Structures are given as structure tokens and as C-alpha cells.
Amino acid sequence: MEQERFKEVLRERGLKVTNQRLLVLETIASHPGEHLTAEEIYELAKEQYPEIGLATIYRTVQVLVELNVIDKVSFDDGFVRYELGNAKADSRHHHHHAICQECGRVLAFEGDLLETLEQALYDTMGFVVTDHEVKLTGYCRDCIKRKGQENMEEFN
Amino acid sequence: MEQERFKEVLRERGLKVTNQRLLVLETIASHPGEHLTAEEIYELAKEQYPEIGLATIYRTVQVLVELNVIDKVSFDDGFVRYELGNAKADSRHHHHHAICQECGRVLAFEGDLLETLEQALYDTMGFVVTDHEVKLTGYCRDCIKRKGQENMEEFN
DNA sequence: ATCAATGCAAAGGTTTTGCAAAAAT
């Protein structure tokens, strides 16, 4: 069970296993494919634990990021968002995001096309890559369809 | 001259050409390779135009981003940063960033390795990519050298 | 019993907004 592993990881680092920490992780884990803000996590967590505080959410996501249990992502809308990290042995195979600038929808997709790039970076500059993030912006199929009839100028 | 083109673009969109807008662009343009925050732009601009306000900087960078004259980037340090966009005919050839998590240095590099990925995204999901951003994190050569002697454990 | 974690409220820091004055068309 995933939760048991999490408890172990906490103990290994001398951190305490609390209901709040379990709940925050569970909340994020139970919303796969979403990218929750601290506030959203807070609202969801409150449903199950009304006395939880927003500050605890902020402190907990920091811990979870540090433990590599969740990933921090940002779509430049003023919010930091969190999603379950794929804590594989090789943690560098994150998925990436395509953000529709019309409707804000976020498509996630896998891709390991950066290995060549990362190798080149090491060869030329001695930079060792430990993590990467690819963010694409554009227009999703639905928005293209919907706006297509009207005026393509809007797509610049 | 680049500035003339900028004036044209403003007029085309019904926006007014002001000293403040020219100055903000000039300030960013005269710091190539840097990634200035609004506050930094403000301090630099004040040297030449002391009565300029911070709110003007914020409003101006919004305009510049919308006009595709500058790009918005974030290195997750709590600041939104701005750099000159390469407003080429094909504006999709942005450069990318490798951020050292030890010293915070940012290396910029070019790379067009995403074309295959973007084509695949269109073929499978109908998503049209208009822009992309690649952010790598890791350790730069100097930090590897400096820490290398001490303790490799710190690199996880 | 000890030490970390929580909740609350207050503070922090960046970015936005309201509005009258100034500037551009």
C-alpha cells in the first residue's frame, strides 16, 4: 500500500506521521490528472477534517515536494499547483503539460525526448540535469474547432 | 531600428506610444541574457526616469508580453521574470533554461528538439502548439566541482 | 517527557486596482 511507504519515508527522515500529512497526500492522490492549488487542497481536505488549517497545507506540500512524493507545477496563472509525482527509481520521467491558452485546459503527456538534450548539456557545459519540465502552450482541438468557423486571425 | 517597429506595433493595436513604454522595453533590451523582475526593471528605469511608478512597470510588461515583444519566465523563486523575446517570423524558437539548484545560476541555451513532440501532439490530440518552454534543473559545473570533493551524498 | 506539528492570526512580499491628473492621439 502506498500509504505505508509514505509513513516509512516520513519516519526515515525523522518526521512525524500525522493525520494531516496523510490526508493531504490522500487528497492529492485521489485527484489524478488534476493540478491542485493549496487552496483547493485545503477545501477538499476540510471536507474530511474541518479543523485543518491552510498553513498546514502549505507546510505539508513543502514536505511532500522535498520527499519527492509530489511535484510542483505552475501554469502562470498566479497559483502554484501540485500533482502526484511518479516516484519511480528514475524520477526524471515526469510527464509534461500542454496548456490551452483559450480555455485553460491542461493536457498531460509522457515524453522522454530530452535525453539527447540533457546529454549535450553535460558534454558542452558540464551541467548535470536532475529534473526537467516542459510546458507547451497553444490551442486544444475543441477551441480550434469552436473558433475555427469564426475568425482565424485570433490565433495570430 | 527596433524601436520604430515597436512604435508601429503599438499604433496598430490602438495603444499609445509613451516614454514609459519605450523605456521599459529599452531597459529589458539593454540587459541581454538577464531575466529581470518587475522590481529590477523599476530600479533600472528610475535611473533614467525617476518619476516612473512601479505600477507602470507591471502594466507595461503585461502589454509587452501580449505583443510578444518580451517573454515571461519563472524560476520558482517567487518572482516573475522577463526577457526579450525573439520575435522572429517563427516565434517558436525560444531558448531554454537550465537552473542550478545549488547556486541559482541560469544557463540559457538554444534547442529545437521539440518539433517531433509538437507534431505528435497535433496528430494524436489535435493540439496546436504556439509556444513552448523547457526548464531544466540540476547542478552546474562549478557547483559539482566545489561540492564534489566534499560529499556526493548531497546530490541525492 | 521531549520535540515536532498544528491552528490561528498576523505579517510578508509581489502584483493589481481605483482614481484623479497628465499625456498622447
Added chain:
DNA sequence: ATTTTTGCAAAACCTTTGCATTGAT
């Protein structure tokens, strides 16, 4: 003359922090 833009200050906003209390080991 009209309409946008500016500057200032205040507000809004997300996030962090201080501190006494609670909870975990």
C-alpha cells in the same frame, strides 16, 4: 476634444511566520 496612460496609494492576493497548544514518539 477624446481617450488612454500614468502615478500614487490602497487593496488584493498568495504564501510564510510567530507562538501557544496539541499531538506524536
